[in-house]
Amino acid sequence: MKIKMSNVAQRSVGIVGFGAFGKLIAQNLYGHFDLKAYDPRSDQRDVAAELGVTFTSLQAVARCDVIVIAAPVSSFEDVLTSIATVCHPGTLVIDVGSVKVHPSDLMEKYLPDYVDIVATHPLFGPQSACDGIEGLKIAVCPIRGLQHWPLAAFFRKHLGLQVIMTTPHDHDREAATVQGLTHLIAKVLHRMGPMPSRMTTRSFDLLVEAVSMVQNDAPEVFDAIENANPYSAGIRRKFFDLAHELGVELENNA
Amino acid sequence: MKIKMSNVAQRSVGIVGFGAFGKLIAQNLYGHFDLKAYDPRSDQRDVAAELGVTFTSLQAVARCDVIVIAAPVSSFEDVLTSIATVCHPGTLVIDVGSVKVHPSDLMEKYLPDYVDIVATHPLFGPQSACDGIEGLKIAVCPIRGLQHWPLAAFFRKHLGLQVIMTTPHDHDREAATVQGLTHLIAKVLHRMGPMPSRMTTRSFDLLVEAVSMVQNDAPEVFDAIENANPYSAGIRRKFFDLAHELGVELENNA
Numbered sequence: 417m418k419i420k421m422s423n424v425a426q427r428s429v430g431i432v433g434f435g436a437f438g439k440l441i442a443q444n445l446y447g448h449f450d451l452k453a454y455d456p457r458s459d460q461r462d463v464a465a466e467l468g469v470t471f472t473s474l475q476a477v478a479r480c481d482v483i484v485i486a487a488p489v490s491s492f493e494d495v496l497t498s499i500a501t502v503c504h505p506g507t508l509v510i511d512v513g514s515v516k517v518h519p520s521d522l523m524e525k526y527l528p529d530y531v532d533i534v535a536t537h538p539l540f541g542p543q544s545a546c547d548g549i550e551g552l553k554i555a556v557c558p559i560r561g562l563q564h565w566p567l568a569a570f571f572r573k574h575l576g577l578q579v580i581m582t583t584p585h586d587h588d589r590e591a592a593t594v595q596g597l598t599h600l601i602a603k604v605l606h607r608m609g610p611m612p613s614r615m616t617t618r619s620f621d622l623l624v625e626a627v628s629m630v631q632n633d634a635p636e637v638f639d640a641i642e643n644a645n646p647y648s649a650g651i652r653r654k655f656f657d658l659a660h661e662l663g664v665e666l667e668n669n670a
Numbered sequence: 671m672k673i674k675m676s677n678v679a680q681r682s683v684g685i686v687g688f689g690a691f692g693k694l695i696a697q698n699l700y701g702h703f704d705l706k707a708y709d710p711r712s713d714q715r716d717v718a719a720e721l722g723v724t725f726t727s728l729q730a731v732a733r734c735d736v737i738v739i740a741a742p743v744s745s746f747e748d749v750l751t752s753i754a755t756v757c758h759p760g761t762l763v764i765d766v767g768s769v770k771v772h773p774s775d776l777m778e779k780y781l782p783d784y785v786d787i788v789a790t791h792p793l794f795g796p797q798s799a800c801d802g803i804e805g806l807k808i809a810v811c812p813i814r815g816l817q818h819w820p821l822a823a824f825f826r827k828h829l830g831l832q833v834i835m836t837t838p839h840d841h842d843r844e845a846a847t848v849q850g851l852t853h854l855i856a857k858v859l860h861r862m863g864p865m866p867s868r869m870t871t872r873s874f875d876l877l878v879e880a881v882s883m884v885q886n887d888a889p890e891v892f893d894a895i896e897n898a899n900p901y902s903a904g905i906r907r908k909f910f911d912l913a914h915e916l917g918v919e920l921e922n923n924a
Contacts, residue, residue: 539869539870539871539872540871540872544871544872544873552872553869553870553871555869580868580869582869587869590866590868590869591869593862593865593866594866594869594870594871594874595871595874597859597862597874597877598871598873598874598877600913600916601855601877602873603916604909604912604913604916605851607912607916608847608851608908608909608912611847612844612847612848614834614844615793615807615809615834615836615841615844615845615848616793616807616848617793617794617798617807617848617849617852618793618794618798618806618883619798619852619856619880619881619883619884620848620849620851620852620880622876622877622879622880622883623851623852623855623876623877623880623881625876626873626874626876626877626880627873627877629872629873629876630873639923642920643920643923649920649921652917652920653917654862655858655862655913656913656914656917658858658861658862659854659858659909659910659913660910660914661861662854662857662858662861663906663907663910666896666897666903666906667903669893669897
């Protein structure tokens with residue numbers, strides 16, 4: 417089963433979920449594939465047209481050569497059961513969520529054996545990708561079939577991404593620190609109220625920039641990172657315990 | 671009492687404490703003033719000579735037109751009592767520490783009435799100033815006399831600094847968040863152990879960069895920021911309480 421991802425003019429890519437991330441995918445795949453998209457919110461039709469994407473039914477999207485699931489976590493299982501009965505043999509199904517263990521299990525469970533699966537996590541969002549995605553990172557977990565090879569080559573050659581080949585468990589273990597801590601600190605700082613902007617140091621400016629990049633993420637993203645990643649609770653407890661310990665130390669020294 | 675800081679060729683500046691920050695001051699004032707420095711560690715004599723600074727006694731430094739105290743917090747009172755008996759009328763004494771309320775009180779208490787006092791906080795350190803200090807920020811608190819005017823003009827015109835005129839209390843209130851939080855988060859992350867460097871997001875990279883800028887600061891700096899700033903304990907408690915609250919919320923949702 418050799419799929420030439422570089423010879424893709426005729427290949428169709430169907431995007432399920434046309435939110436901020438679905439649009440980002442469309443912008444970056446435009447010109448490489450025949451693009452279709454489905455979203456339950458029909459008001460996305462005009463935006464899709466502007467981006468050169470055919471807005472259509474979930475059934476039509478599920479018959480594409482490649483299906484990219486960019487739907488909210490809450491609808492993930494419904495999307496899988498819907499496309500499972502429609503997609504044809506050799507189809508490549510890709511997800512793009514922030515956690516990988518649980519969605520990979522679901523894709524293996526619901527999608528028929530004749531469908532190839534690659535779990536991915538683009539380590540960027542609409543905000544960090546505002547100047548383009550070249551040089552940014554994407555984690556790629558091969559789940560079923562061999563299409564991860566041409567897919568990774570496409571990401572490197574045509575999109576200029578840094579590809580990190582990994583497994584769902586290795587991914588989630590590392591992401592629990594990388595994303596778990598960033599979102600946790602961002603949430604706490606957000607609750608502290610407006611941050612000073614006048615008498616700031618370079619390191620504080622960087623800290624504020626870091627957290628502001630994730631503070632506008634959808635609540636589902638925070639929820640997925642903190643609750644759907646099996647390693648997050650451990651990292652979180654460690655952070656809170658060490659913070660508490662430091663607090664006690666400082667009170668005793670005061 | 672008009673002091674022309676721009677006409678400074680003959681003016682002498684004495685630096686008390688020739689650690690990393692004392693050296694940074696010397697590098698940036700070189701060519702503007704006749705520079706002298708004192709440090710109890712006599713092995714700093716050669717480094718001083720290389721930077722065009724006369725390494726001398728505390729008494730000689732205390733007879734300069736401007737005295738900059740860049741000594742560790744622990745020796746601050748000793749330095750003040752030593753220079754108080756030597757410095758001549760019209761001398762300008764400046765400190766450069768990370769907190770301002772307590773040191774300002776001490777300077778007012780120990781230094782004779784005929785000495786002018788300006789409390790400053792350069793909002794940068796040797797690491798953030800490695801590419802030069804132009805454009806960086808300095809907080810300036812007038813404490814006694816009028817020499818803060820020519821001093822601020824010198825900072826702006828000759829060093830290219832952004833001058834923030836403030837009071838010790840306003841400074842410490844804002845710094846408790848700016849520096850208190852940065853150092854607190856840096857300390858907790860440091861205790862968590864080595865951070866991932868492979869599968870990182872842009873926001874996590876910024877977070878790591880932010881904390882790494884302060885993780886090499888001297889322990890006295892952390893101590894001053896967390897314990898000598900009267901507003902730090904409140905900010906810290908707020909941070910720890912909100913972190914704990916979020917932790918409980920996430921446990922309940924899990």
